[in-house]
Amino acid sequence: MIEFLTVYAENWASWWPQIRAAIWVTLGLTGFAYVLAMVVGMLIALGRMSRSALLRGLCKGYVEFMRGVPTLVILFLIYFGLPSFGIVFDAFWAGVIGLGLSMGGYIAEVFRSGLQAIHYGQREAALAVGMTPVQAFRYVTLPLAFRIILPPMLNMLILLLKDSSLAALITAPELMLTAKDLASSTFLPMHLYLLVGVLYLALTLPMSFVARHIEARMRLGAAR
Amino acid sequence: MTLVEKIELYSLTLLKGAGFTIGITVITFCVAVALGLLFGAIKAFNAKRELSSLLSFTDAVLYLSGRLLVLLINVYVEVFRGLPALAVLFILYFGLAYAGLQLGSFAAAVLGLGLIGGAMLTEVFRAGFGSIHQGQREAALAVGMTPLDALRHIILPQTWRITLPPLANYAIGLLKDTAIVSAIAAPEIMFFARNLVTRTFDTEIIYLLVAVIYFCLSFPLARLADRFEARARAGVR
Amino acid sequence: MSEPLLKVENLHKSFGSLDVLKGIDLELGRGEKIALIGPSGCGKSTCLRCVNYLETPNRGHIYLDGELFGEKKVGDRHVHMSEKELARQRATIGMVFQGFYLWPHLTVRDNVAIAQIKVNGMARSEAYDLAGEVLRKVHMEHKSDEYPERLSGGQQQRVAIARALAQRPKLLLFDEPTSALDPELVGEVLNTIHELANEGRSMMLVTHEIAFAREVADRVIFMDDGGIAEQGPAKEVIDSPVNKRLKSFLGQMLERH
Numbered sequence: 001m002i003e004f005l006t007v008y009a010e011n012w013a014s015w016w017p018q019i020r021a022a023i024w025v026t027l028g029l030t031g032f033a034y035v036l037a038m039v040v041g042m043l044i045a046l047g048r049m050s051r052s053a054l055l056r057g058l059c060k061g062y063v064e065f066m067r068g069v070p071t072l073v074i075l076f077l078i079y080f081g082l083p084s085f086g087i088v089f090d091a092f093w094a095g096v097i098g099l100g101l102s103m104g105g106y107i108a109e110v111f112r113s114g115l116q117a118i119h120y121g122q123r124e125a126a127l128a129v130g131m132t133p134v135q136a137f138r139y140v141t142l143p144l145a146f147r148i149i150l151p152p153m154l155n156m157l158i159l160l161l162k163d164s165s166l167a168a169l170i171t172a173p174e175l176m177l178t179a180k181d182l183a184s185s186t187f188l189p190m191h192l193y194l195l196v197g198v199l200y201l202a203l204t205l206p207m208s209f210v211a212r213h214i215e216a217r218m219r220l221g222a223a224r
Numbered sequence: 225m226t227l228v229e230k231i232e233l234y235s236l237t238l239l240k241g242a243g244f245t246i247g248i249t250v251i252t253f254c255v256a257v258a259l260g261l262l263f264g265a266i267k268a269f270n271a272k273r274e275l276s277s278l279l280s281f282t283d284a285v286l287y288l289s290g291r292l293l294v295l296l297i298n299v300y301v302e303v304f305r306g307l308p309a310l311a312v313l314f315i316l317y318f319g320l321a322y323a324g325l326q327l328g329s330f331a332a333a334v335l336g337l338g339l340i341g342g343a344m345l346t347e348v349f350r351a352g353f354g355s356i357h358q359g360q361r362e363a364a365l366a367v368g369m370t371p372l373d374a375l376r377h378i379i380l381p382q383t384w385r386i387t388l389p390p391l392a393n394y395a396i397g398l399l400k401d402t403a404i405v406s407a408i409a410a411p412e413i414m415f416f417a418r419n420l421v422t423r424t425f426d427t428e429i430i431y432l433l434v435a436v437i438y439f440c441l442s443f444p445l446a447r448l449a450d451r452f453e454a455r456a457r458a459g460v461r
Numbered sequence: 462m463s464e465p466l467l468k469v470e471n472l473h474k475s476f477g478s479l480d481v482l483k484g485i486d487l488e489l490g491r492g493e494k495i496a497l498i499g500p501s502g503c504g505k506s507t508c509l510r511c512v513n514y515l516e517t518p519n520r521g522h523i524y525l526d527g528e529l530f531g532e533k534k535v536g537d538r539h540v541h542m543s544e545k546e547l548a549r550q551r552a553t554i555g556m557v558f559q560g561f562y563l564w565p566h567l568t569v570r571d572n573v574a575i576a577q578i579k580v581n582g583m584a585r586s587e588a589y590d591l592a593g594e595v596l597r598k599v600h601m602e603h604k605s606d607e608y609p610e611r612l613s614g615g616q617q618q619r620v621a622i623a624r625a626l627a628q629r630p631k632l633l634l635f636d637e638p639t640s641a642l643d644p645e646l647v648g649e650v651l652n653t654i655h656e657l658a659n660e661g662r663s664m665m666l667v668t669h670e671i672a673f674a675r676e677v678a679d680r681v682i683f684m685d686d687g688g689i690a691e692q693g694p695a696k697e698v699i700d701s702p703v704n705k706r707l708k709s710f711l712g713q714m715l716e717r718h
Contacts, residue, residue, distance in 0.1 A: 064446065068443055069400070077428070168310065176308065180314070190318075193311060193315040205302060366554070367555075367556075367628055368552025378564050
C-alpha cells in the first residue's frame with residue numbers, strides 16, 4: 001500500500017501539469033456542451049409543443065434518434081465522418097458538438113416534462129387573482145417549472161461530465177486520454193486510471209450531493 | 225463497388241458485431257439486475273428495521289452488521305455512479321493487468337458495465353421495495369405467510385410493476401454504453417466498425433450504418449419502456 | 462370455567478426508551494368479544510399487535526388455546542420461534558388493519574384466497590370456493606373480480622375481513638377497523654363485524670366507536686398509559702365508569718359524536 005502511494009509522490013511533479021491542463025479540457029468540454037445542450041433542448045422542447053405537425057414530428061424524431069444512438073457513434077460521425085463532406089472540427093469542438101447534440105435530446109425531454117407537469121389550473125388560478133398572462137408565466141409557471149427541472153438538470157450535468165470522457169476516443173486531450181497517454185509512457189496504468197477515477201469522483205460526488213439535497217428539499221416543499 | 229454493394233457488404237460485418245453487442249448487453253443486464261436486486265433489498269429492509277425492536281444481543285449484532293452492510297453498499301453505489309464507464313473499464317482491463325490479473329476484454333466489459341448498472345439498479349430496486357407500504361407486508365404475515373412468502377407473493381410482484389420502466393430505460397442506456405467497450409478491444413458493433421474503417425476508409429457510410437443499427441436495436445426497447453411507463457402511470461395494475 | 466382461548470401474561474413492550482405496555486394481563490374466553498378502548502397512545506393497538514407477534518414483546522407471554530404463542534420452551538428458557546413456525550401460528554389468528562392493506566396487484570378473490578393457496582397448499586378451486594363463501598358473508602361476492610383500488614374504503618375493509626375469515630381463525634383481531642373510513646362508510650363495516658359477533662366468534666377489537674363497543678362487546682377494557690385502568694362487562698363500564706380518566710375519556714368521545 002505504502003509502495004503504491006509512493007509512486008504518486010515520486011511522479012506527481014511530472015504528472016500534475018498535464019493532468020491540470022486535462023482537467024480544464026474536461027471542464028471546458030462539459031461546460032460548452034452543456035450550454036449547447038440547453039439551447040438545443042429548449043428549441044426541441046418548444047418544437048414539440050408547436051402547432052405544426054411537421055415540426056413536432058421532426059423534433060420527436062430528433063429525441064428518438066438521440067435516445068437510440070450511442071453518444072460515441074455521434075462523436076465518431078462528427079469527427080471522422082463529417083470530414084468526408086468537407087466539414088472538419090478539431091477534436092475538442094467535435095466533442096463539444098457531439099456531446100451537446102446528444103445530451104440536447106435528453107434535456108428537451110426534461111424541459112418538456114417540466115412544463116407539462118404544471119397543472120393548467122395553477123396558471124388559471126394566477127389569472128383568477130388578477131395576474132396578466134405574462135405575470136402568470138413569470139411568477140407561477142416559470143418558478144414551478146424551474147423547481148421541477150432543477151434536479152434532473154443537475155443530474156444531466158453529472159452525466160455529461162462523465163460522458164465527456166468519451167471524447168478521449170476521438171483524441172480530445174481531456175482527462176481520460178491524458179491518463180491513457182501517461183499510462184502507456186510510464187507503464188503505470190493502475191496508478192493513473194485510479195487517479196483520474198478519483199478526480200472524476202471529486203467532481204461528480206459534490207454535484208450529486210447537491211442534486212439530492214435540492215430534490216429532498218423540494219419533496220418536502222411539495223408535501224407541505 | 226457501388227454504394228449499394230458497399231452498404232450490403234458492410235452491413236453483414238456490422239450485423240455480426242450487433243450479435244456480440246446483444247450478447248454483452250443481455251449478460252451485463254442480468255449481472256446488473258442480480259446486483260441491484262440484492263443490494264436494493266438489503267438497503268430497503270434494513271431501513272425498516274428499527275433500533276427499538278432490539279431485544280437481545282443477537283438482534284443488536286444483526287442490526288449493526290446490517291448498518292455496516294448498508295454503508296458499504298452506499299459507498300459502492302456512490303463510487304460507481306460517479307465514475308465514467310470508460311474509467312471503470314480502463315481500471316479493470318489495463319489496471320488489473322498491471323497488478324497481475326489479466327481479465328479478458330469481454331469479461332472486463334461485462335464486469336465493468338455490470339458493476340455500474342448494479343449501482344444504478346440498487347437505487348431503482350430500493351425505491352421499488354420502499355414504495356410498498358409496510359402494512360402490505362404485515363397483512364401478509366398476519367395471514368400466516370413467512371417473510372419469504374411475503375416477499376415472493378406480495379412484495380416482489382408489486383415491485384416489478386414499479387421497476388419495469390426504469391429497468392427498460394436502463395436496458396436502452398446499457399445497449400448504447402456497450403459501444404465504448406470497443407476501447408478495450410471487446411468485439412461488438414463499434415469494434416467491427418473501426419476495423420472496417422481502417423480497411424476501407426468509408427468512414428461516413430460505416431458510422432451512419434452503425435447509427436442506424438443501434439437505432440433499430442434500441443427503438444423496440446424504447447417503445448417497450450414507454451408502454452411500461454404509461455402502464456405504471458395509469459395505476460398499480 | 463374452561464381454559465381461556467387467549468391468555469396474555471405480564472406483557473411489556475417498549476420502543477426505545479418509551480414504555481408503551483407496562484405489564485398487561487388479560488384472558489379471553491371462547492366466543493368472547495373484548496373491546497379495547499382508551500386515548501390514543503395508550504398502547505391498545507400495540508397490545509393487539511403483540512398478540513399475533515407483529516410486534517415482539519419485550520417481556521411476557523401469549524398463550525393461544527393453552528399453547529405458547531411466538532415462543533417455545535427450551536429447557537426453562539423461552540426462545541423465539543423460527544419465522545416458519547411463527548407463520549403457522551399466525552395463520553390461526555385473523556387480523557383486520559386500520560389501513561385495510563389489501564394487496565393492490567391481486568383481485569379481491571385472490572386477495573382472499575392467496576394465503577390458502579400458497580401457505581396452506583389448498584387447491585386453487587377449493588380456495589376460490591372458500592373465498593366465495595367468506596366474501597358472501599361480508600356481502601362482497603359480486604366484486605370478486607375487481608381490483609382493490611376500484612372499491613370504496615368500506616368495501617375494501619369488508620374484503621379485508623373476508624381475507625381474515627378465510628383463515629378459519631380461532632381468534633379475530635380488529636385494529637381500529639373504521640378509523641380510516643369516511644363517516645358514511647363506517648356503518649357497513651360495523652354491521653359486518655356485528656354479524657360476525659352474533660356467530661359467536663372470539664374477537665378482540667380496538668376501537669373508538671364507544672357505542673358500538675357497548676353493543677357488541679361482552680367486556681370492555683379501558684387502557685391508559687400502558688396499563689389496564691378499568692375493565693368489566695361492556696354496558697357496566699361504559700354506562701357507569703368508576704375510573705376518573707375513563708370518565709373524562711368517555712365524556713370527550715360523546716362530545717365528539
